[in-house]
Amino acid sequence: MRLQSIETFSTENVSITRVKTDTGHEGWGQISTYNSDISALVMHRQVAQWALGQDVNDRADLEALSDRVTEKEFKFPGSYVRRALGGLDTALWDLHGKLAGKSVCELLGGISRPFPVYASSMKRSEITIKDEVERLVRLRDEFGYTAFKFRIASEVGHNVDEWPGRTEEIVPAMRSAMGDDITLMVDANLGYTPEKAIEVGRWLNDHGIAHFEEPCPYWDFEQGAQVTAALKDLPIQVAGGEQDCNLSNWRRIAAIPAFDILQPDILYVGGLTRALRVANMAKAAGLPCTPHSANWGLVTIFSLHMLGAIENAGPYVEFSIEEEDYYPWQYDIYDQLPVAKDGKVQIPEGPGWGITVRPEWLEKATYQISEF
Ligand SMILES: [Mg+2]
16 A cells, blocks of 8 residues: 555644545544644655655554655754654554554554543733633633643743743642642743753742643753753652654653653654654653643644553643634634543544544645645
8 A cells, every 4th residue: 555645735823634545545634733834835845755655554664654754854854844744644644543443542552531631721921820820720610620731931031930920929829729639730931041940840849830841941951951850859740842853852852861751742743653752762761751732733632542552651631721812723623622521531432533624624725735
């Protein structure tokens, strides 16, 4: 069975993919969100030529295909080629699930079942602390979430907070509103120097924060490693890795280690095949893997299937709580938009990813095809 065609249906924020084989089978996937129309161009210009006509019979073929694209495009080791590759790879996993009559989770040896999620906030400047605390408490009561992640520091903030005192106020306010039984996590989005992150990390630990994400600029692995090592004897766990798409970087991240929890984004890293390699690197280093999945595009569906199957899965799938005001583009792409119940989201039963892309959405998107 060979890859016959790759189609993309693109908007600025989402690009849906479809692959077809010479045997008449097909699968659906997605290129990573944001500048997805540019990634789709990269798909047809730089990925399709190395993928079309290749064997896609089994996982070994998918591994070989990922490597072939990466090696042939060795002069372009960055994000866009990986984002495009993610759209190809995820469509091929859907195809294989459908061929086997199984969900991708089952194909990987897992069981489609309700999986615990943590409610993930994206907001800082857009909301007051009072409103953010009230919002998360309301969601706890409505959907039964037992874990939340909210934001501290400011994005690539060089130790300057979003506004003075915000971090010092929101952490105790959230803890006191939620009580001690709720798991709280924070994301600093690269806000600190290592020295400051260590100081903040100890203070966060005193407030029972379980997970301290992206404390420092991610491109300098030693900064994350310094924070992780300094907080090693405390219960708080340092998390990160969502931005990295180069597997050699991932090998180094797992080895030093730069974090206690590795968080590849299935679509930034180049698809499920490559995300599973990262999960295996984490496993070899004795670390859990919790993919980054921050919106209701298909990345959350892909992450549910993956975490339902891997041995070193973290306890929760990241689950967005942002709605129309923040991510207007995430609606109406596919049926079966995931909903949390009792703090869990059902891993779709399949076959494949277990979702149906809506024809109305596809009709409005820009269409491109590359054929063998
Ligand atoms: Mg993050």
